[in-house]
Amino acid sequence: MNIGETLLKLWNDSGFAAMTWQNGVMLLIGCVLLYLAIVKKFEPLLLCGIAFGCILTNLPSAGMYHQGLWNSFMAEFLTDANGEYLLNELGEKIANPAYHNFGTILREGGLLDFFYIGVKTSIYPCLIFLGVGAMTDFGPLLSNPKSLLLGAAAQLGVFAAFLGAIALNALKGIIPGFEGFTALDAASIGIIGGADGPTAIFVTTKLAPHLLGAIAVAAYSYMALIPMIQPPFMKLLTTPEMRKVKMEQTRNVSKAEKIVFPIAVTIFVALLLPSTAPLIGCLMLGNLLKETGVTDRLSDTAQNALINIVTILLSTSVGATMVGSNFLTGQTLLIVILGVVAFILSTCGGLLSGVVMYHLTGGKVNPLIGSAGVSAVPMAARVANKEGQKANPSNFLLMHAMGPNVAGVIGSAIAAGFLLSVFGG
Amino acid sequence: MTNITLGEAGIIALLGYAVVFFGLILLMAVTVLLGKFFVATTKKTAAKEDAPAPAPAAAPVTAPGTAGDIKLYNVEPKTAAMLMAIVADKLQKPLNELRFISIKEVEE
Numbered sequence: 001m002n003i004g005e006t007l008l009k010l011w012n013d014s015g016f017a018a019m020t021w022q023n024g025v026m027l028l029i030g031c032v033l034l035y036l037a038i039v040k041k042f043e044p045l046l047l048c049g050i051a052f053g054c055i056l057t058n059l060p061s062a063g064m065y066h067q068g069l070w071n072s073f074m075a076e077f078l079t080d081a082n083g084e085y086l087l088n089e090l091g092e093k094i095a096n097p098a099y100h101n102f103g104t105i106l107r108e109g110g111l112l113d114f115f116y117i118g119v120k121t122s123i124y125p126c127l128i129f130l131g132v133g134a135m136t137d138f139g140p141l142l143s144n145p146k147s148l149l150l151g152a153a154a155q156l157g158v159f160a161a162f163l164g165a166i167a168l169n170a171l172k173g174i175i176p177g178f179e180g181f182t183a184l185d186a187a188s189i190g191i192i193g194g195a196d197g198p199t200a201i202f203v204t205t206k207l208a209p210h211l212l213g214a215i216a217v218a219a220y221s222y223m224a225l226i227p228m229i230q231p232p233f234m235k236l237l238t239t240p241e242m243r244k245v246k247m248e249q250t251r252n253v254s255k256a257e258k259i260v261f262p263i264a265v266t267i268f269v270a271l272l273l274p275s276t277a278p279l280i281g282c283l284m285l286g287n288l289l290k291e292t293g294v295t296d297r298l299s300d301t302a303q304n305a306l307i308n309i310v311t312i313l314l315s316t317s318v319g320a321t322m323v324g325s326n327f328l329t330g331q332t333l334l335i336v337i338l339g340v341v342a343f344i345l346s347t348c349g350g351l352l353s354g355v356v357m358y359h360l361t362g363g364k365v366n367p368l369i370g371s372a373g374v375s376a377v378p379m380a381a382r383v384a385n386k387e388g389q390k391a392n393p394s395n396f397l398l399m400h401a402m403g404p405n406v407a408g409v410i411g412s413a414i415a416a417g418f419l420l421s422v423f424g425g
Numbered sequence: 426m427t428n429i430t431l432g433e434a435g436i437i438a439l440l441g442y443a444v445v446f447f448g449l450i451l452l453m454a455v456t457v458l459l460g461k462f463f464v465a466t467t468k469k470t471a472a473k474e475d476a477p478a479p480a481p482a483a484a485p486v487t488a489p490g491t492a493g494d495i496k497l498y499n500v501e502p503k504t505a506a507m508l509m510a511i512v513a514d515k516l517q518k519p520l521n522e523l524r525f526i527s528i529k530e531v532e533e
Contacts, residue, residue, distance in 0.1 A: 145456040152449040159438035166434035182427040186434065257463040264455055272448050407449065414448045418441045 018060035022324025029327075030055035030319070033217075042224035046197065046315045050217060053319020057112060065112035065320040069105055070120075072098040074209065112320040115313050119205055119212070124314040125198035126282040131307025132198070132409070133286025134299045136377065138261055140403040143250035147369075149353060151407025154373025156349025157193025158415045161342030165189045168334060178330040184208050187419040189335055192219045193342030194412030195226075195376040201318065202279055203416045207423055213321035214332040218339035223376045227383050229340070230347050230371050234387050237351045238367050242358055243391035245366040247400045255291070262287040269414065276417025283409065346374045350404065372401040375408035496527035 011017055033051035037044040057065040077093040078086040085093045098104040105113050118124045141147050165186035172180040181189065188208040191200045192215060200219040204212045222229065234243075262284035270277035289299040354370025368388050372380040381401035388397040429437070497505050505528045513520040 142456060142460060145453045145460065148449040148453040148456070149446075152446045155442065155445045159442045162441075163431070163434050163438045166429060166431055183429045183434070183437075184427055251464075253460075254463050254467055256466075257459060260459060260463075261456070264459060265452065268452060268455055269448065272451070273444075410452065411445055411449055414445050415441060418444045422437060422441070 013061070015060040015062065020060070020324065022328050023058045023060055025328060026058040026322060026324040027055055029322070030058065036224075043220050045311055046220050047224065049312055049315025050220065050319035050322075053112065053316040054213075054322040055319075056316070057320040057322060058324055062110075064110040065116065065323070066109060067321075067323045067326060069098075069109055069113060070116070070209070072096065073100065073105065073120075075099060112317055115317040116320060118310075118313055119201065119317050120209070122202055122205060122278060124310050124317075125202040125205075126278045127310040128198040128307060128314065129279050129282040130286040131302050131310070132377065133262070133283040133288075134290045134302035134307075136283075136287055136290075136406055136409075137402070138258060138287060138406055139253045140250060140399050141406050142253045142257055142261060144400070144403045146357065146365075147373075147403030148407045148410070150350050150357070150370045150373040150404035151375075151409075151411040152373075153353030153370065154346045154350030154375075154404070154408050155194060155411045155415045157342035157344065157346030157374075158190045158412070158419075159193075160190075160345045161193050161338045162186045162190030162419075164338055164341060165334075168338070171334075175330040175334070178334065181331075181334075182208070184423050185211055187423050188215055189338050190342060191215075191412070191416055191419065192222065192335075192339040193346045193374075194408075194415055195219070195223055195343060195346060195374040195380070196409060196412040197223060199279060199375075199412050199416045201314070203419060206420060210326065211331075211335065212318065213323070213327055214335045215339070216318040217322065218336050222339055222343045223379065226374075226376055226379045227386075229343055230374075230380070230383050231387055233344060233347050234351060234368055234371055234384075237348060238355065240391055242355065242363075242367050243388060244395065245358070245363060246392065246395050247364065247366055247369075247397065250399065250403075255293070258291040259288065262291070265410065269410065269417075273414055273417030273421060275420040276413045279413045279416065280410070283413070343374070347371050350374060350408075366395070366397055366400070369397055369401040369404050373404040373408045373411065375405065375412050377405050377409060378402065380408070381405040495525045498527065498529035500528050500530050 030051045033047055033054065036042045037047035037051060056062065075096050076099050078096050080086055088094050102117060105117060163186075165181045166183070169180040172178060184207040188200075188204040188211055191203045194200065197216065197219050201212065201216055204215045208215075266277075266281055266284040269280045286299075286302050289295045289302055350370035350373035351367055352370070353373075354365065354367030357365040357370070358367045366388060368384045369381075372384045374380050381398055381404075384401040385396065385398040388395040495505065500508075508528060509520060509523070509525055512525075513523055516523070
């Protein structure tokens with residue numbers, strides 16, 4: 001036995017020998033994200049998993065996640081190394097046996113590939129919504145239904161970013177490596193403006209799975225950065241007088257009303273946009289479990305154990321999609337820029353509709369609560385409350401802002417349903 | 426529909442924003458109606474609870490001396506009632522001014 005040969009073989013088999021510069025950069029990005037999660041406490045519950053998934057997937061030779069398997073999973077026909085379709089003797093395209101075949105994934109995949117099946121089948125976003133529903137109190141929305149308008153207005157960024165992504169196609173060929181965004185890519189990028197992680201993942205998985213890593217990271221990063229992104233625009237679009245407005249106490253909502261609401265919303269929204277039924281259905285089921293008063297054990301599981309387990313699986317598998325060769329492109333940079341623009345425009349949409357309401361109600365509505373229409377429960381409502389207290393220390397806007405906040409969740413789900421309907425999700 | 430022009434994207438964006446508003450305005454209408462229904466129901470229930478309770482039926486005025494139980498020993502109630510009526514008749518006193526302690530059959 002030759003010691004030198006053995007050591008060489010060990011080296012060649014190690015991940016170090018197979019390491020590319022992209023892997024190195026992504027390991028660094030993973031560590032930076034972990035720093036942000038642990039030290040800066042930016043959405044740590046999600047960012048920890050995403051960052052660690054990013055590190056795991058960029059360890060060469062570990063075989064935990066196989067981008068190639070998923071590319072093959074999505075390809076209906078076989079192609080050669082240049083991406084040209086393979087043809088049979090009759091000149092027809094050859095069907096890919098791995099197309100939409102989970103058996104291939106289970107047979108040849110690694111641990112993170114198995115986790116990722118839950119993303120691909122949209123199980124995780126829906127289960128997260130179940131937990132979110134079990135944690136949500138729709139009381140403020142029911143006591144002030146006008147909040148729904150603020151939630152609708154705050155979806156402005158979704159459609160503006162969609163438009164922006166298509167407009168950026170003019171840069172095709174100017175930015176190195178940028179081949180333009182398809183309408184499906186643009187729709188997935190736009191949904192970042194909904195400030196709703198599970199919805200963004202749900203839409204992207206169906207329309208543009210190759211962008212999942214960049215979109216999920218952008219969506220969750222901006223949600224974490226809400227306390228920094230929103231306040232400058234709150235001050236820009238409102239006057240100190242508007243921010244000082246103290247809103248009146250909302251009415252009490254009966255238990256029966258809270259029970260009927262999730263049932264009515266599910267039926268109504270799912271009939272309006274059937275493609276959004278999985279998200280809205282799970283959100284409202286979770287809420288119903290909370291409100292019935294006879295399913296406390298299920299509600300407790302949904303808002304604690306279940307959502308925690310799914311968060312681990314979801315965040316790790318989203319992080320796993322951050323494969324260096326896919327992630328480090330000009331396209332990712334554009335997605336990050338479009339994402340923050342979408343977020344800002346959604347905030348502005350909510351604020352401007354708040355200003356309109358302020359004038360229409362003769363100054364009874366504090367327009368700051370409009371900014372909470374960007375979903376991101378409850379962070380956006382807290383920011384509105386904080387800014388309101390800065391203007392008037394005796395002002396408590398939190399409960400008033402929770403109305404548009406949960407309306408934003410429903411609004412972003414409707415926006416997602418629309419995009420899925422149009423682009424064939 | 427994967428490659429679209431900026432004009433088409435603009436129309437889709439406008440339509441999408443309108444659909445979100447349309448959906449949430451309809452949902453607002455449903456919520457308002459639900460709220461009105463439940464507020465009305467709650468008011469009705471509260472009104473019923475707040476309404477003054479009906480005065481308790483006046484207690485029957487009983488003549489003094491008629492209170493208490495009568496003990497019957499080997500006597501049918503029907504027979505006892507007849508006996509009391511006879512006694513009241515013999516004494517020329519209304520029955521409710523008499524007090525019977527017990528009626529007992531005397532065995533020979």
